[in-house]
Amino acid sequence: MAPEPMVSIGFIAKRTGNAVSLIRYYANEGLIPSVRTNGGNRAFPRSVIRRVSFILIAQNMGYSLAEIKSLLSTLPDNRTPTQADWAKLSTVFNQHIEAKIAALTSLKTSLEGCIGCGCLSLDRCRLYNTDDKVAARGSGAQLLDENVQSQFLVSHKK
Amino acid sequence: MAPEPMVSIGFIAKRTGNAVSLIRYYANEGLIPSVRTNGGNRAFPRSVIRRVSFILIAQNMGYSLAEIKSLLSTLPDNRTPTQADWAKLSTVFNQHIEAKIAALTSLKTSLEGCIGCGCLSLDRCRLYNTDDKVAARGSGAQLLDENVQSQFLVSHKK
DNA sequence: GCTTGATCTAAAGTTAGCTTTAGATATTAA
DNA sequence: TTAATATCTAAAGCTAACTTTAGATCAAGC
Numbered sequence: 001m002a003p004e005p006m007v008s009i010g011f012i013a014k015r016t017g018n019a020v021s022l023i024r025y026y027a028n029e030g031l032i033p034s035v036r037t038n039g040g041n042r043a044f045p046r047s048v049i050r051r052v053s054f055i056l057i058a059q060n061m062g063y064s065l066a067e068i069k070s071l072l073s074t075l076p077d078n079r080t081p082t083q084a085d086w087a088k089l090s091t092v093f094n095q096h097i098e099a100k101i102a103a104l105t106s107l108k109t110s111l112e113g114c115i116g117c118g119c120l121s122l123d124r125c126r127l128y129n130t131d132d133k134v135a136a137r138g139s140g141a142q143l144l145d146e147n148v149q150s151q152f153l154v155s156h157k158k
Numbered sequence: 159m160a161p162e163p164m165v166s167i168g169f170i171a172k173r174t175g176n177a178v179s180l181i182r183y184y185a186n187e188g189l190i191p192s193v194r195t196n197g198g199n200r201a202f203p204r205s206v207i208r209r210v211s212f213i214l215i216a217q218n219m220g221y222s223l224a225e226i227k228s229l230l231s232t233l234p235d236n237r238t239p240t241q242a243d244w245a246k247l248s249t250v251f252n253q254h255i256e257a258k259i260a261a262l263t264s265l266k267t268s269l270e271g272c273i274g275c276g277c278l279s280l281d282r283c284r285l286y287n288t289d290d291k292v293a294a295r296g297s298g299a300q301l302l303d304e305n306v307q308s309q310f311l312v313s314h315k316k
Numbered sequence: 317g318c319t320t321g322a323t324c325t326a327a328a329g330t331t332a333g334c335t336t337t338a339g340a341t342a343t344t345a346a
Numbered sequence: 347t348t349a350a351t352a353t354c355t356a357a358a359g360c361t362a363a364c365t366t367t368a369g370a371t372c373a374a375g376c
Contacts, residue, residue, distance in 0.1 A: 008343095010352065020353080021335055029333095039342045041353055057265065062220055065333070090269055097266045101259055107215065108255045111248055168322065178323080179365055187363095197372045199323055223363070 004080050006035070006043040016052045023052070031055060031069055033077045047080045058093075061100065162238050164193070164201040174210045181210070189213060189227055191235045205238045216251075219258065 009027075013020045027034045027042060032051050034042040051072065058068045074089050075081045167185075171178045185192045185200060190209050192200045209230065216226045232247050233239045 008352080019335075022333090024354090025334065037342080039353090041342065059333095061262075061265075062218075094266060094269060097262055097269070101262050101266075104219075104255055104259050104262070107219075108252060108259075111252060111255070166322080177365075180363090182324090183364065195372085197323090198325095199372065217363095 004045040004047060007046055007048075009042050009044065012044050012048055012052065015049050016056070018052070018056075026052065026055065029065060029069070031065065031072065045080055050081075050086075051075070054089075061097070162203045162205060165204055165206075167200050167202065170202050170206055170210065173207050174214070176210070176214075184210065184213065187223060187227070189223065189230065203238055208239075208244075209233070212247075219255070 009020055009023050013023050016023075023032070024042070026032050027044075032044065032048045032055075034044050034048070037043050054072070055065075055068050058071065059065070063071070071089065071093065074092070075085050167178055167181050171181045174181075181190070182200070184190050185202075190202065190206045190213075192202050192206070195201050212230070213223075213226050216229065217223070221229070229247065229251065232250070233243050
């Protein structure tokens with residue numbers, strides 16, 4: 001197979017709509033592969049554009065760079081990903097998207113039946129209080145941590 | 159109507175499953191209302207638990223605290239929210255959830271038809287390159303910024 | 317009244333995810 | 347060959363969203 005054309009960091013930046021500093025940052029973090037020219041500049045296979053696109057999409061979905069790195073680890077670093085490589089990643093990722101959709105749908109239902117109803121007898125509100133489900137094993141509510149938050153992908157918390 | 163019982167910061171923290179420092183932080187940021195006891199301690203209406211729950215859910219959806227503050231601004235600060243108050247907020251929020259679901263669904267379709275197909279003739283991949291749509295008005299791709307990212311609620315970028 | 321635990325403030329520290337800066341070297345176009 | 351532009355490194359700076367720390371005061375139970 002013909003070797004993939006190598007491109008500069010500026011090309012990747014322009015094509016993905018990002019700053020050069022971001023591409024360099026991703027390269028340093030090991031999120032995208034690169035080689036060096038004789039002079040020491042980075043050179044990327046064109047397919048890195050696709051990889052960056054994936055990173056941006058996953059970030060928008062709430063994944064941290066660490067999680068994305070892990071997701072991307074199914075792609076090979078030492079050669080351009082093949083159709084099968086991307087398909088494999090895609091299958092996994094699709095499941096994450098579906099899980100997110102399911103979580104949002106469930107949240108929507110909850111909100112419609114709870115906040116939406118305006119049930120201010122707080123002791124009965126499922127969002128506020130899950131005594132009916134967890135009282136037996138604790139002292140109160142904490143529904144968010146246990147039921148809702150875990151269905152999402154990212155917590156933004158340390 | 160009977161005045162709502164006031165509770166301590168520790169109570170709110172325990173009931174929402176968070177650290178006291180977080181509740182204090184939210185109070186300082188003006189995300190949740192509070193008054194002071196004679197001694198100077200914070201006192202919260204019980205309904206603040208619901209407000210914190212909302213904040214946590216919205217954060218998990220990707221909203222920044224600034225955006226959440228703006229969302230919450232439809233709720234009254236000086237009195238306990240009524241059914242109508244929550245219903246109003248819920249209506250708005252529901253639309254955001256629906257938009258997110260729609261964006262994820264569309265992303266899923268795109269990935270299935272693009273990354274999923276493994277189309278490595280990169281010049282034809284919609285995710286990688288939208289030359290067929292935007293070439294006329296620019297020099298390349300940048301699909302992510304223009305088409306996909308804008309459908310999500312948060313960018314995590316400055 | 318005393319002790320213990322909860323809360324207070326203000327300031328500093330932390331992590332993720334970047335950008336900016338400065339000064340040096342590479343690459344490209346004329 | 348030379349000027350203009352791109353890239354390099356290392357270090358520092360920045361924002362959001364918190365937590366931690368230190369020393370002081372509050373509140374509750376005995």
